[in-house]
Amino acid sequence: MSRPLGEFELIAAIRDRIARAGAPASVDGLLLGSGDDAAISTREGVSVTSVDALVEGVHFRMPPFEPRSVGHKALAAALSDLAAMGAQGREAYVQLGVREGISDAQLLDLADGLGGLAAAHRIAVAGGDVTRAPALLLAVTAIGHARGPEAVVRRSGARAGDLLAVTGALGGAAAGLVLLERPELGAGLEQPVAAALRRRQLEPEPLLAAGLALAGAGATAMIDLSDGLGGDAGHLAAASSVTVRIEAERIPVQPGVAAVAEAARMEAIDLAAGGGEDYELLATLPPERLAEASSAVAACGLELTVIGSVETGAGVELSGASSAARPTLGFDQLRPRPPGRC
């Protein structure tokens, strides 16, 4: 199938659509955005840079995904990494791979989804690249900003005695995918509950404000939950050379997840701790900062829940969960998918 728009016309149309979605043409310090060989910016403080990619057939399928959600989710995943550093989002660079059979209208819908999220978080889409590819794919580089090196929260700062806390509620993205693939399993759910689960899978929100709030309230280490609570806690534990102990019964589970798990004959803990893609933030902090952190996160409209603690040692210990849940605690990009993962 040939494409009506050539490469450069398509790029122009995508840029136009992103602008119409309200994404800023520039942000403070961005001297030149897309259209040249490279973008130019001045950056005070420190820059924080992360990359993430969504590949059709690996991270999503269409349907149930629409191009709009693909654009939104690819940017959200990259921005979520900035949130986990306590950085403010600033610029995004987008590499789009287009397969046969994708129409220009679909690509503009994708740009719309990406541009809408960029608008909401005041991110300038400062550069990009379009190429043919055997699958629809989006690789996003997100660049953020922090006041100084001390304002950035790494994975490696957790100390024995810290509390382990998570924003929001988990399992929604995995349960949402189950519902998207098998809508009949949602028959017993109220519509808004089911819609929230699907939205969590399709168009997750990067928690940039909550990340800043936690950084300001003394978080010692932080990571976003993209691979799943167990796996991501393991990354944090390894980087900090500590044991992370998680009490399974304290994990906040999104409404409707238990019902979906039951209908699908799965364990809710598998979806909440192993599903991943919720893009909530997992942080460690000294007990004396908990009240401040909870207030700061509440000001972002989110709850902060203590789900465990940090101890000397290594690895993750999950107490109170069925042993069956443990093998699915982490997500490996190169292995077959665990339950609830595309």
Place this chain on the structure above:
Amino acid sequence: MSRPLGEFELIAAIRDRIARAGAPASVDGLLLGSGDDAAISTREGVSVTSVDALVEGVHFRMPPFEPRSVGHKALAAALSDLAAMGAQGREAYVQLGVREGISDAQLLDLADGLGGLAAAHRIAVAGGDVTRAPALLLAVTAIGHARGPEAVVRRSGARAGDLLAVTGALGGAAAGLVLLERPELGAGLEQPVAAALRRRQLEPEPLLAAGLALAGAGATAMIDLSDGLGGDAGHLAAASSVTVRIEAERIPVQPGVAAVAEAARMEAIDLAAGGGEDYELLATLPPERLAEASSAVAACGLELTVIGSVETGAGVELSGASSAARPTLGFDQLRPRPPGRC
């Protein structure tokens, strides 16, 4: 085919191989490289950011490409954009998509090629991401540095009366691909000539030093030749709102290109002006700066050749070429390949 190494083991092995190839673990101002949610850096002056992707089946095939060359070329293409801004390379972020059938050893060879080029140009590979994909693919974000906004050369600064000049010689990448696909067409070539053509296609060099030299010697506009001379001159003309006039007979052609063209029953001008991927630099500059620019580029081991001029108007005018050459002057990433393009 399953992969012996999981995602995180593979990432660790790739990081190790890049380091062993000599790539710096850090560069000045890089506070945290790969391994966290994001990299952290302080950047004085201005940052220059570009993205580029190589996709198997679109930009290369294996064979004739080996994974080592894929790693080299993907980084080279992204760095070449920085060269075209007159920026110094600094950091690279790499997103690797791995298809079934690619072995871990091949991925480490790819890392070796990428790391070797990073070592040669003192680029820190500061972050990355690995995922499954339906084809081998590498998306690279390169971040460079310039003293200040005035030190960066955009596409938009060409003025009527400027000269148009190009570094090195053209057509080698396209002729090299012809030889890789049809080795018998190189029977009449001396081995070093043929090897240089193949190398130009497989492992092009980003001309960072020449880009800096041209920026310092008064280049008013610059672009790297990735899409082909005609197409890239068109981008420069459009950005600068001028006519770019190219005298076909003055285009420097790499040794062996004419012989390959003749053997393949093609026009040498098609390979030199339409083939692309030579990653030479096309610059405009005031006539009074030509001698200085030529000396500065010569100090990098390259020749600078005047191939035309800038006039009021719009578009590209190619004089002296057969009209048959003109339809292949530019490369569109979304259309079927022109002669000599993968």
